[in-house]
Amino acid sequence: MPAMHGFSYKNGSLSCEDVQLSALAEEYGTPLYVYSAGTIVDHFQRLDKAMEGVDHEVAYAVKANSNLSVLRLLATHGAGFDIVSGGELFRVIKAGGDPAHCTFAGVGKTREEIVYALEQGIYSFNVESEEELRYLNQVAGELNLIAPAAVRVNPNVDAKTHKYISTGKSENKFGVDFEAISGLYARAAAELPNIKLRGLQMHIGSQLTSIAPFIEAVEKVIPLVLELKAKYGIEFWSIGGGIGIIYKDSLESGSVDWWAAQPEEERPLTIERYGKELVPRLKDLGLKILLEPGRYIVGNAGVLITKCLYEKKGSAKTFKIVDAGMNDLIRPALYEGHHEIVPLNEPASAERVKVDVVGPICESGDFFCQDRELPDFNPGDHIALMSAGAYGFAMASNYNSRPLPAEILVEGGTATVIRKRQTLEDVIAGEL
Template identity: 80%
Template sequence: MHGFAYRNGSLFCEDVDLQSLADEHGTPLYVYSANTFRDHYRRLDAALAGVDHEVAYAVKANSNLSVLRLLAGEGAGFDIVSAGELFRVIQAGGDPAKCTFAGVGKTREEIEYALKQGIYSFNVESEAELRFLDQVAGDLGVTAPAAVRVNPNVDAKTHKYISTGKSENKFGVDFEAIAELYDRAAAELPNITLRGLQMHIGSQLTSITPFVEAVEKVAPLATALKEKHGIEFWSIGGGIGIIYQDALAAGSVDWWDAQSEQDRPLTLTRYGKELVPRLKDLGLKILLEPGRAIAGNAGVLLTRCLYEKQGSAKTFKIVDAGMGDLIRPALYEGHHEIIPVKEPGEERRAVDVVGPICESGDFFCQDRELPDFQPGEVIALMSAGAYGFVMASNYNSRPFPAEILVDGDKATVVRKRQTFDDLIAGE
C-alpha cells in the first residue's frame, strides 16, 4: 500500500493536498509519504520472520537525510556504495556498525574512512579489491571485515542495465571461483576477517523464480564457508520489484499481500513463504538489501503543464520537469504512471509528456492515453520515490527541485529548492 489517493476530487499524500504543496513550494517538486516508508520497511522485516535477519536499506535508492533518519528509527541497517553514503547515514543518526559497503570501485580514501567508522562489512567484488582492502587495513593497523560477492550466474530477466547476477556483468566473483578465493584469503591476507558472503542478482524483479534459483544454488556454498571459515552472515541482496503500471490503484489494495498472488508473481508473502524455509536452518544471519521496494511507491514528482503543442504527427504536453529531475524514462525506458492532481473525468488523449531539456530523450511518456490535463494544471509522476532525486542532475543549468516529507497532516521541506547561486557555488 502507499499514501497517495484522491479525496474530494484532489490527489492527497496522506492527509495533505498535493495541489496546496505545488502552489506553496512550486514545481517540479518531490513529495514523499513517511508512513509508506515505515509500512514497507515493516512488511519486509516481517516477511523474514523466523530467520535471524536484518533489513539493510539500499541508500542509493533515496538518500535524503530525513528518509535515512526515519528508517534508522525503525531499526534498519544500511547498504552503502560510497563513503558519501556512509557519511549521510552517520549524519542521519544511523549506526556505522549496521552498514555494509558494496560497489566495485572503492578508493583508498573510502576504505580508510569506512574502517575508521567501524562498518559491519565490506562487500568485496573481486580478488584484486580484497587484496587492496588487506593492504589498506594493514597500513592502518586494523583488521577489515569482508564478504565476497558471489555471482551465481542467474538470469533475473530484468532490464539489461540493472541485471547484476550473470557472468557477463561487472559485479561479483564467478560462483566456481569463490571457495578457492576464501581459502587464499584465509591463508594469505592477515588483515582480513571473513565475516560473510554476499549476492545480488538484479533490480526490479517481478518473479519469485530467480530468487529461489539463486538461494538454492548458493546455500550449499554459504554452509561450506560457515563450516570452513566461520562466516556469520549471508546477504541475499535486494531486487524486489514494485508496481509502476497502475501505481495509483495499488495504493488502495494490499498489493504486498497473498491475495494479490493471482495478479502478481512476486509478493512479500510469497517471498517469505518460499525463502524462509530455505534459509532458517543455515545458522547464518540473513541480510536483505531492499531500496526500491521501500522507497519506490513512497514518492511522487509533481510537475506543472506549461504548454500544449499540436504537431502534424503528435500532441505534446510540455511540463516544467525534465530528465534532469527524473531520468528513469530516458535511461531505463522506465514507466511512471502519470495522473492529474485534480481528479480527471473520462476524456483521454494519446500524448507525449515532455520536458524543457534540449534532448529528444527528454520525455516521461510517448503516445500514451492520458487524462486530458491542460496548461497550468499540476500532474503527478507516480512511483518516483526511488532512483528519482538521487539521479538528478543540473544539466542545462537547471536547479534541483525541492523535496517534501509528509507525515500525517504535516508537510516538511526536507531539501530546499536549489537557487541560481547554488548552481555556481564552488566554481
C-alpha cells in the same frame, strides 16, 4: 496482499496521506518531490515481519533515496544500511545511523573511502574482486586494522529484468564467478592476515517481480554458504535486494479491489510470498541473513509533481510540455522506466488523449511518456509522476544549469521541507 501507499484522491484532489498535493505545489513550486513517511515505514516493517523466523537485518539501499530525513526515519525504526560510497556512509552517520550496521558494496572503492569506512567501524566490506580484497588487506595492514569482508558471489542467475539493472549474470561487472569463490576464500584465509572473512553476499538484479529468480539463486548458493561457514566461520549471508514494485496502475494497485481483479498468475510478487518462500530455505542455516532493499521501501512512497507549461499540437503528435525534465527524473530516458502520470485534480470523465509528456531539456530523450493515453490536462495544470521515490532525486542533476527541486516529507497532515529548492547561486557555488 499488495503493498499499500499513501497516495489517493480525496474529495477530488490527489493527496499524500492527509495533505493535498495541489496545496504543496502552490506553496513550494514545481518540480517538487513529495514522499509519504507512512508508506516508507509500512514497507520496511512489512519486509521485516515477512522474515520472522530467521535471524535477519533489513539494510536499506541508500542509493535509492539518500535524503537525510528518509535515512533518519528508517534508522529510528531499526534499519541497517547498504552503502556504495564514502559519501553514503557520511550521510548515514549524519542521519543518526550506526556504521556498525552498514555494509559497503561497489566495484570501485577508493583508498580514501576504504580508510574512512575502516575508521568508522562498518560491519563489512562487500568485495567484488580478488584484486579489491587484496587491496583492502593492504590498506587495513597499513592502518594496523582488521577489515571485515564478504565476497560478492555472482550466481549466474538470469533475473529477467532490464539489462541495465541486471547484476547476477557472469556477463555483468559485479561479483566473482560462482565457481571461483571457494578458491578465493581459501587464498584469503591463508594469505591475507588483515582480512576477517565475515560473510558472503549476492545480489542478482533490481525490479524483480517474480519469486522464481530469488528461489533459484538461494538454492544454488546454499551449499556454498554452508561450506564457507564450516571452513571459515562466516556469520552472515546477504541475499541482496531487488524486490520489484508496481509502476503501471500504481495509483490503483494499492487497493484490495485492484488486486482481486488481477488474474492470479499475473499478480505481482508480494512481500508475504517472498518471505513464505525464502524463510523455510534460510532458517536452519545458522547465519544472519541480510536483505538490501531500496526500491521496495521508497519507490511507491514518492511522486514528482510538475506543471504543464504548453501544449504543442503537430501533424504527428500532441506534446504536453512540463517544467520537470530528465535532469529531475532520468529513469524514462535512461532505461525506459515507466511512471504512471495522473492529474492532481481527479478527472471528471474517463475520456483520454494520446500524448507525449516531455520536459524542457535540449535532448530528444527528455520525455516521461510517449504515445500514451492519459486524462487530458491543460497548461497551468499540475500532474504527478507516480512511483518516483526511488532513483528519482537520487539521480537528479543540474544538466542545462537547472536548479535541483525541493523535497517534502509528509507525515499524516504535516508536510516538512526536507531539502530546499536550489537557487541559481547554489548551482554555481564552488565554481571559479
